[in-house]
Every structure is written in C-alpha cells, then in structure tokens.
Amino acid sequence: MDPFIIKAIQLLLSLSLLIVLHELGHFIPAKLFKTRVEKFFLFFDVKFALFKKKIGETEYGIGWLPLGGYVKISGMIDESMDKEQMAKPPQPWEFRSKPAWQRLIIMLGGVTVNLVLGFLIYMMVLFVWGSNYIGPDDMPRGFAVADQFKEFGFEDGDRILEVDGKEMQNSLDINKHLFMRDIQTITVLHQNGNEETISVPEDIGSVMFQEGVMQPFVPIQYAVVDSVLADKSAGAAGLKKGDSIISLNDTEIGYWHELAPIANENKDKKVELVYKRDGKILSAEVSPDEDGMIGFTSKRDFDIQSREYTFGESIEEGFNYGYWTLHDYVAQFKYVFTTKGATQVGGFGAIGGLFPDGWNWQGFWLATALISIILAFMNILPIPALDGGHVMFLLYEIVTGRPPNEKFMEYAQMVGFFILIALVLFANGNDIYKWLFS
Incomplete structure (x- = not known):
C-alpha cells in the first residue's frame, strides 16, 4: 500500500x-454537574452530518469536515x-x-x-516495547561536528559523555537537547583519549535556529544507502539500498556527513554522483533540492542498545518522557513568532508526517x-x-x-x-x- x-x-x-476522548473530557464533568449536553460530534457537521442519533437529551454524530469535533453544552x-x-x-x-x-x-x-x-x-x-538508545561506546567513530561548534572546542570524532554533569544515555539526543533545553556544559571524549568539559553559549538554541545548524552533531558513518525516496532525485537516478557513495561533484566521499556540504553548495544543480554496486563503479546525475536533500538515507552502522522496563519503571520513565516532550514543545514554540519559524508551521501534512510509512503500532502510538x-x-x-x-x-x-x-x-x-x-x-x-x- x-x-x-x-x-x-x-x-x-x-x-x-484524540477528538472523541477530548470531547469526553468536557462531556463527563458536564453530566456530573447536571449540565445538559445537546450534541456530541466527531468532526464538524456543517449543513449536514454523515451519521447522527439522539439518545436521551444528547444527539451523537459524525460530521463530514475532519477539522476537529465538539460538544454543544446548553447555555454556553x-x-x-x-x-x-x-x-x-x-x-x-x-x-x-x-x-x-x-x-x-x-x-x-x-x-x-x-x-x-x-x-x-x-x-x-x-512497558510493551521498551526503548532504544546509543551510548558513547556504541559509536567508536564519534560525531562529525559542524564548523560553528568547532569554535567552542568540539572536534570531529568526539563522543558525548555527559550533559550538565549528568550521563547522556542516548547520544543521538544531543542536538535536541541543545536546541530546546538550557544546556550549559557538555563533557566529551576526544579521539586522542582526553576528556574535556566544554561550555556552550546560553542562547545556543537561537543560534542554531537562525544559522540553520539544526544538526551540529552527526554520527560518523560510512556513506552506504539504506533507503531511497522514489519522488526525489536519488530515486529518479536509480539509486538502491546498499549502494556505497564514492564521490559527489568530483569530491571524494568517505563518510556520510561529507555529502551535506557539497549538496548544499549545489542546490537545484545537476551534479555527478559516483557509487559502487556489487563491485561495479557506476555514476548518475542528481539534483539536490532547495533543502540540500538528494533523497536517500544512510545505513546505520553502529550498535543500538535496548532497555526493557518493569511496570513500575515504565510509569516513572513514561512520566519523564511525557514531561520532557511537553517541555520541548513549549520551548520551541517561541520560534513560531519569527519570520523563519512561521514558514515552518505545518498543518495536516506535517502532522501526518509524524507517522511511519508502514503500519507500525509502536510508531503509531508514539505519534498519537x-x-x-x-x-x-x-x-x-x-x-x-x-x-x-x-x-x-x-x-x-x-x-x-x-x-x-x-x-x-x-x-x-x-x-x-x-x-x-x-x-x-x-x-x-x-x-x-x-x-x-x-
């Protein structure tokens, strides 16, 4: 499908x-306080309804306009x-x-x-699926660091150990934490074996947003294609899963993070992509889009750890996860009121993009x-x-x-x-x- x-x-x-449960949140206390509810609708019934039935004093129904739902409470x-x-x-x-x-x-x-x-x-x-994480020991090649962050003392190959003195369980969360949380220090392990605690500016999230550096830390991994988007340039050029990228626009590619700068320099231009497939060297023309995207994702080549939770642990960890999800959403909401942020506000298409491409109950519930x-x-x-x-x-x-x-x-x-x-x-x-x- x-x-x-x-x-x-x-x-x-x-x-x-979510709409039905939200409206129940109004409906139940209204009934408890003996307040009449005239209508309870999933979706809006402008002019007509797809289905409606009156039970007692309340008319229940499904409207045709899927922009929300409502309960009509008497005298409101x-x-x-x-x-x-x-x-x-x-x-x-x-x-x-x-x-x-x-x-x-x-x-x-x-x-x-x-x-x-x-x-x-x-x-x-x-509780059902547990959680996945990638620790510093699972990324032996560490992170590739954006040039703007090298000015603070970070280096290519760094592994994240601690954030504000606390152990960083999932290293891949570092970009999100920098953007939406008040991080002051990051402790890293350099490739030479030395540990260093580096201070970051107080307004680092705003700096990342304004300069467009939303992924200052990218895992260093080999440039091997994992999936290809059919409607993007890579799909049209015939790239397939397992292809190893050799060069882009005559610039040799050793690792995945080396692709982005070249693609960004050649937006909407046709450039040559050289890759290896089944021992053969092939080439194709690709055109990075306005976001510098070619249309494929990398094959993760480092270990992913998993953790299971008891019922009690899942309650505590689930509460923490929910709290920080709400915190992070509120923290990034301020960017909506900027010119750049306003252009990134999304509707139903953006919300739909939160769900996985294939049916996956874990992904469905996380998005919900x-x-x-x-x-x-x-x-x-x-x-x-x-x-x-x-x-x-x-x-x-x-x-x-x-x-x-x-x-x-x-x-x-x-x-x-x-x-x-x-x-x-x-x-x-x-x-x-x-x-x-x-």
Whole structure:
C-alpha cells in the first residue's frame, strides 16, 4: 500500500481517537454537574452530518469536515453562536447557571484528558516495547561536528559523555537537547583519549535556529544507502539500498556527513554522483533540492542498545518522557513568532508526517501521544474559541466576581474563530507550498 495512504489512515484514526476522548473530557464533568449536553460530534457537521442519533437529551454524530469535533453544552457561548438560546432566561441545567468553579472544571476537562492520555501512552509504549538508545561506546567513530561548534572546542570524532554533569544515555539526543533545553556544559571524549568539559553559549538554541545548524552533531558513518525516496532525485537516478557513495561533484566521499556540504553548495544543480554496486563503479546525475536533500538515507552502522522496563519503571520513565516532550514543545514554540519559524508551521501534512510509512503500532502510538500533548498545549492557549479562551474568561469572573458582558463574549468568540480559521489555512497552505515546490 502507498505510504501516503498508510499515513493518512493512521492520521485519521489517531485524530478520531484524540477528538472523541477530548470531547469526553468536557462531556463527563458536564453530566456530573447536571449540565445538559445537546450534541456530541466527531468532526464538524456543517449543513449536514454523515451519521447522527439522539439518545436521551444528547444527539451523537459524525460530521463530514475532519477539522476537529465538539460538544454543544446548553447555555454556553461557543462556536455554535446560539443567540436565540442565550436570549432566554437561564435554566438550571444550563452552563451559565452553574458555579464558576464547575464551569472551569468542564472547560479544563478536554485539555486534562489529552495531557493525561499522552503520558499514559508513553508509559504503555515503554512497558510493551521498551526503548532504544546509543551510548558513547556504541559509536567508536564519534560525531562529525559542524564548523560553528568547532569554535567552542568540539572536534570531529568526539563522543558525548555527559550533559550538565549528568550521563547522556542516548547520544543521538544531543542536538535536541541543545536546541530546546538550557544546556550549559557538555563533557566529551576526544579521539586522542582526553576528556574535556566544554561550555556552550546560553542562547545556543537561537543560534542554531537562525544559522540553520539544526544538526551540529552527526554520527560518523560510512556513506552506504539504506533507503531511497522514489519522488526525489536519488530515486529518479536509480539509486538502491546498499549502494556505497564514492564521490559527489568530483569530491571524494568517505563518510556520510561529507555529502551535506557539497549538496548544499549545489542546490537545484545537476551534479555527478559516483557509487559502487556489487563491485561495479557506476555514476548518475542528481539534483539536490532547495533543502540540500538528494533523497536517500544512510545505513546505520553502529550498535543500538535496548532497555526493557518493569511496570513500575515504565510509569516513572513514561512520566519523564511525557514531561520532557511537553517541555520541548513549549520551548520551541517561541520560534513560531519569527519570520523563519512561521514558514515552518505545518498543518495536516506535517502532522501526518509524524507517522511511519508502514503500519507500525509502536510508531503509531508514539505519534498519537505526541499529538495528544500538542493538542493539550494548543487548546489551553488563551485564544477565544479555544478551551484556553473560556478558561481565561472564567478566571476573570472568579477574580472579579462578575462574568464578562455576553455581547463582549460573542464578539470575542467570533474573533477567536476567525483567528483559528486563519491559522489552519496558513498552516495547511505551508504544507501545500512545500509539496508543490520542494
């Protein structure tokens, strides 16, 4: 089956699960506080629904527009903009008639479910599949270091031992930690056998982002092709798994990391790639794209260790994994507000890219956990029309003792809705632009 279809199915299944559970997070406390829920929908039923059935006082259904879902709670100013209902006297079963603390719990329910779900999935994944890691002893050739980082004292062949005085279990995490965490020192083992603790600038993440050095440490490994993307230059040129790269644009290639600088210097140009296959020397013309990508990945030639967890260990480690996932996402969110960061915001295409090309339950659940945590964070942002907007107004009411004016709430809801539509169009527009021109 085509990888695009597999990703699309996984995305639809994941979002359906997360949306239903998110809305249950609102639905259950609403029912506990005897608040009437008029509708419970997966996806939006603009004009019509694919399926609907009324059970008791609630209509359950599936809409045709897969941009989210919703529960319509009586007496609440939400995306339905039911002004007729709001013009009538408040009823005991309506949202607006409940104490502010109950309304706050109802509004926080969806975010809470997404956050807890993400943590629980990570715990489950670690318990069932364990985790993989690559320690410094598993990389005998160490890392190739970007020129910008050599100025700090790092050298090609370095192996990462400690970060801020703590052992680095998975060496491949170093780039992520540098970009999103407040790292101050890195202890390395140089090729000459000497250990050195090197200080890094406080704003190293911003430096990496602005200079485009997102992978300052790349494992040194032989230039052997592992997989080829059919829709990229390498696929069109006939490269196959197992091919050994010899040279690119008349420059000899010994290791994989030596390809990138040459490819970046020849973006959108035709260059000669010489490689070995079954003892024969062959050549082909390739054209690195605007990102300097040729369209193949390297064959990992170092050992990968695995660790299994007891049930108790998986709870602790899963919680830590979830915490740092949320921390890292929040830490990188600041880059969205830069010109460069805005162009990298993605929509459904980017989200779909989180899933594996082939059906893999471990990969599916890891992607679902990440999306769940992202949804929790995005939904709690203080934007009208999001849960966070309702929470913001409820906190105002709790502090001041009076709710915001209903007319103001209606206008705020409309503004928030248009902001969300604009963001959805912008993010998916970025996906389409990248698909058309990359």
